[in-house]
Amino acid sequence: MAQIFINGEAHEVPEGQMLIEATDALGIDVPRFCYHRGLSVAANCRMCLVEVANRKTPAPACATPVSEGMEVQTHSEGALEARRAIMEFLLINHPLDCPICDQGGECDLQDFALAHGSGHSRYREPKRAVADEDLGPLIETEMTRCIHCTRCVRFGEEVGGYAELGATFRGEEMEIGTYVGRTVESELSGNMIDLCPVGALTSKPYRYKARVWEMRHHPTICPHCPVGCNMKVEEVDDEVKRVLPVTNDAINEDWICDKGRYSYEAVHHDRVAEPHIKVGDRWRAVSWETAFNAALKGLRSVGSDLAAAVAPTATVEEQWLTQHLVRGLGATDIDHRLGLADPDLDAGVANATPLLGQRLVDLEALDGALVIGGNPRKDQPLANHRLRKAVARGARVSALGPVRYPRNLDHFRDLVHGPGQAAPAVAAVAKAVAEAGGAGVPANLQGADAEEAGLDPREVQELADSLIHGRQTSVLVGTLAQEDPQAGELIRLAHQAARLAGAAFGYLAAYGNSVGAWATGCVPHRGPGGDPVREGRPAAAFLASDPRRGILTLGCDPLVEAADPVAAQAAFEAAELHVAITSHWSATARAADVVLPMAAYPENEGAYASGEGRLQAFGPAASPVGEARPAWKILRVLAHTLGVPESEFVEVGEIRERAEAALTRAGIALGASPPEPGPALEAEPRSGPGLLRVPARHIYHDDLFVRRAPALQEQFGRLTATISPEDAAERGVDEGDAVRFEGPGGSARLPVHLDGGVPPGVAWIPAGEDAASLGPAFGWVRLSDRAAGRTGEAVTADPSEA
Amino acid sequence: MELPEPVTRRIDQARTRYPAEEPRAAVIEALHAAQDELGWLDQPTLDAVADYLGLEPIKVYEAATFYDMFNREPVGRHHVRVCTNISCWLCDSDAVTDRLRERLGIDFGETTSDGRFTLTEVECLGACGGAPVIWIGRSYYENATPERVEEILDGLE
Incomplete structure (x- = not known):
């Protein structure tokens, strides 16, 4: 000192x-x-x-x-x-355009001009003007206002991890921009707007929508990923205008990603504003009473022959209440893991509650880490930021997965295993760790072979060394690995590798409130807090070959998000009753018999459990559109009217108490370690015709809310299929060609992107509306023909094509 | 585009003089190498330099726009650069520039229609002892006069 x-x-x-x-x-x-x-x-x-x-x-x-x-x-x-x-x-050189500038009222230059400036200018010469660039649908530019502080430039380089903006020319002619008029693509780009101390960079969707002094601020929690960023929703007259980060050094520091920042636009788009029932083939908007009566009649008729699919982005209250309703009716099939392609996960890894296993701040103190089957940059941008900080300190962070993602941090080793060889590859790493540790190789790893898994044994050895020799290291199971058809085996092997290396073990959870969904009992084999229940079947069963007579969906869209959307379609068609509680119209809502409109997250109240194990509550920022109601109220009425005991809740807090108790019983606490996985079943190596699809999630496609956000969809709405240059050359396909892919469920026409990070034999096609018609997310796809120039053709979903 | 071999060879040489983890240190040398070979730096060339050095393109754009001696427009076969800073000016660089403009029929920043000459006004070339100075290609012409201008230009193809 x-x-x-x-x-x-x-x-x-x-x-x-x-x-x-x-x-x-x-x-x-x-x-x-x-x-x-x-x-x-x-x-x-x-x-x-x-x-x-x-x-x-x-x-x-x-x-x-x-x-x-x-x-x-x-x-x-x-x-x-x-x-x-x-x-x-x-x-x-700064223009006097404060009255028409969106920064007005929250502008550092304006404030300091008042505090430190002179009332008049001695400058009589012409001011300089700078031509604006189009940086895409998220950031508006007015570069004449720029004062060259270079915060945005430094942000891109230091936090975004890839410099997109720079300072070109010099002296009075210096300009901030991309120089070539490129769209800024960083998933953290919106933070540059917050950083800009003047009105040079402003939010495009928010442009001219409100003045800052008119707005009311409502603290909230981002629903999209398990980081749980603290944010505020700003609103005028009950209309949501924008979302900004709220500083929390333990979670998101000063930042949020573009998904959290811009998804709010979905509040105003494609909403279900009134209850609807399907009469014949036509939708009819009806009163709540009529809709409830239709839902109740149907639910009474199917009785316990009912399954429920719950959004992993729903609140803990909604999740707890859904399982309370479903189990109270004597049904057993409930799941939030719609994308999980391993039907045997629960038989092996009994409890895969996806806790991070450490605090977010601990990530930046690591000296070594291995991320298995995940793309943290897009899946959890602000957890990734902590890993980037660790790398800046000299940490050796490695990745192992089916493709090499475009990176924004320097990996120590970035290993790509052979198509479908995820589990053998992790086994090879675990074996190398055991060998390096000198304590002998466990029996189950004796047969592991790096080369057979498509890896370079020397690199595997170096990776193993980095995990053993660090003071503080972690093995993290990424989002893709958690949904893999061999997820059980992957998780167990990853845990074994962590234990052998003396590393912490954790998950980068797949969706916003996955931890809450596990803990509140939205899995078929565990009740709230892990209480024993009569075991049901996972979504992989009831959204596929073995449907129930009735299905209830809450806030989700299985026809896009399920492990096999085509099979889910068949399950919906087979069901007599489908009640959809949803905020937005979606394929799933349109396939329902009764649609009950629920509040979207800025209108909702509740709490999310983050990957760290933090339970964060938030209140509503605006009234629900039209007749929509918070889902907990809808579920309460259904449960109460159907005679499910203990359903007389008046306030959301009463349900939260129950959910919170479940979280405590499940051992969810800040920094808590995830439970040890049980013995997984032996996984079969996969092989098949064509390219193995890797459905690594797309940041702007992985939940219904973000799929309805216009600016994000304008910029990134088109799903692309990324394949290796080798496979492309063999099939005569070029960058940007629209190609028909045929999967087990049907076909989809997708533009092709070539990337050397994808190995031959693999097609990286994220889950999303454009790709749902292919069927299984982890299936095999074939390129059926070359279709240059016919990009406008609609994608058809025809299950019979398989 | 791919950079021609002589350019990549010079970049590789330059890189040996700097720490391996600092490719950005070699940007200026790399741009000189590209310009010497290609005459000027268009955007594909800048992108190729960035790609070769493993840098984000904007880092290369910044360097290329900051320094005046990088040509971001095509130039003639002979790039005639005249200093008009104080020493040269005192020694009557005006007469030299007037003669150049008259003889070539172009103003500063322009290129003759046959593509032979580009005329540029530059800041101090560090040869004040021989003011006024003209710089063409790899040669400095010191103590320039309107008569010398004629001789020099006559000697160029």
């Missing part, structure tokens, strides 16, 4: 800190444009100039380390004069 004097007062501050960090911690106001605590120090705006005793010139607080006995004046006449001069320079 060093003693320094700020404005005459003595303070103890950590040695080596920059002065601005000390003043920020002490709550002493020093204005700044370029400095941001999450970015490197550029010291180019000079707005934070302060006077330091025995220095002739003012010093930038952001780039002046504190030292013992330092005397600083932050608000002396000299300091203020320096800032006045800086403001005069900055305002020379």
Whole structure:
């Protein structure tokens, strides 16, 4: 610690800190444009100039380390004069367009001009103007307003992991942009808008939608991924206008990803505004009473011959109440793992509650990590950011999966196994870890062979060494591996590798509230808190070959999200009754008999359990559209009217108490380790004709809400099939060609992207509406013909084609 | 596009002088290599340099636009650059530039219609002892006069 004097007062501050960090911690106001605590120090705006005793010139607080006995004046006449001069320079070229600028009211330049600027300008010459670039549907530019603080540039490089914006030209001609007018594609791009201290970068979907001083702020929790970012929804007159991050150093720091930021637009799109029932082939909007009566009649008629598919992005209250209803009716089939392709997971790994196994902040302290079958950059962008920080510190982070994803951090080893060889590949890693550890190779790993799994044995050995020799290491099971047809074997082997290496074990959970869904009993073999229940069958069964007479869907769209959407279609057709509780119209809603409109997340109240094991509650930011109601109220009425005992809930808090108790019984706590997997069943190696499909999730396609967000869909809405250049050359396919792929369930026409990160024999086709007609997500696909130029043709889903 | 072999050879050489993990250190040398071979730097060339060095393209765009001596427009076979900074100006660079403009029929920043000459006004070339200075290709022409201008241009194809 060093003693320094700020404005005459003595303070103890950590040695080596920059002065601005000390003043920020002490709550002493020093204005700044370029400095941001999450970015490197550029010291180019000079707005934070302060006077330091025995220095002739003012010093930038952001780039002046504190030292013992330092005397600083932050608000002396000299300091203020320096800032006045800086403001005069900055305002020379800045337009006076505050009244039409979206940044107005929350603009640092505007605020500091008021505090430090002059009332008039001495500058009589023409101002410079800068041509705007189109950076895509998310970021609006007005580059004449730019003051060259370079925060956005540093963000791209340091946090986004890939520099897209830069400072081209120099001096007065310096411009911030891509230089070539490219769309900014980072999944974290929206943070540049928050960072921009002026109105140069603003949100395109929010443009001219509201003035900041009119808006009310409602704290909320992002529903999309298990990081559980803290956010706020801003609203005027009950209309959601935008979403911004709320700083939480333990979770999302100052950032959120574009999915969390822009998905709110879905609140206004394709909503189910009234209850509907299907009469013959036609939809009829009806009153709640009529709709309830139809649902109740149907539910009474199917009785316990009922299955329920619950969204993993539903709240713990909705999840708890759904299983309460379903099990109260004597039914047993309930699941939230719609995409799970391993029907035997529960028989092997009895409890795969996908906890991270550590805190998010622990990730950045790792010295070694292995992510198996996952793409954290797109699946959990802000968990990935922690891994990036670890790498910046020198950590050796490796990946093992069916494809090599476009990366934004330097992997120590980025291994791609042979098609369908996920489990043998993990076994080979576990074996290498055992050998390096010197304690002997366990019997089940004796036969493992890196080369047979398509890996280079030397690289596997190096990877194993990095896990053993780190002080703190982790083995993380990614989102794709959790849904793999061999998920049980993968999870058990990954756990074994972690144990042999002395590493922590955890999951990068697949969806927002997966942990909550497991703990509240939205799995067929475990009740709330892991209580024993009469065992039912997983979604892989009841959404496929073995449907029930009745089906209830809550907030999900199995016709897109199921492990086999084509089989799910057949299951729906076979069912007598399908009640869909949904916020949006979807393929699933259209296939239902009764549609009950529920509140979307900004209108909802409840809580999500994050991958860390944190339960975070939030309240509504706006009223539900039309006649929509929070799903917990809909479920309560159904449960109560059908005579399910203990269903008289008046407030969501009463249900939360039950859900929270379940979470506690299930051992969900901050940083808790996931349960040990039981012995998995031996997995069969897979082989088949054509290319093995890898359905690695697409960040903007993996839940119903984000699929209805216009700006995100405008930018990234088209699903592409990524194949290897080798396979493309063999089949005469070029980049961008629209190609008909044939899967076991049917065909889909998709534009092709070539990437050397995909090995021959594999087609990376994410799950999504465009790909649902192929059938099994982990199935085999063939390229049927070359169809250049016919990109506009509609994708048809015809199960009979198989 | 692929960079021609002489360019990649020079880049490889340049890289040996810098730490292996800092490919960005070789950007300027790489751009000079590309420009010497190709005459000017179009966007595909900049992208190819970025690709070869393993950098994001914007890093290369930044360097190429910051430095005036990188040509981002096509130039003539002979790129005539005249210094008009204070030493040269005091030694009557005006007469030299006037003669150049008159003889070539173009102004600063322009290229003759036959594609032979491009005329550029530049800042100090660091040869004030021989002011005024003209720089063409790999040669400096010091103590330039309008008469020398005629001789120099006559000597070029």
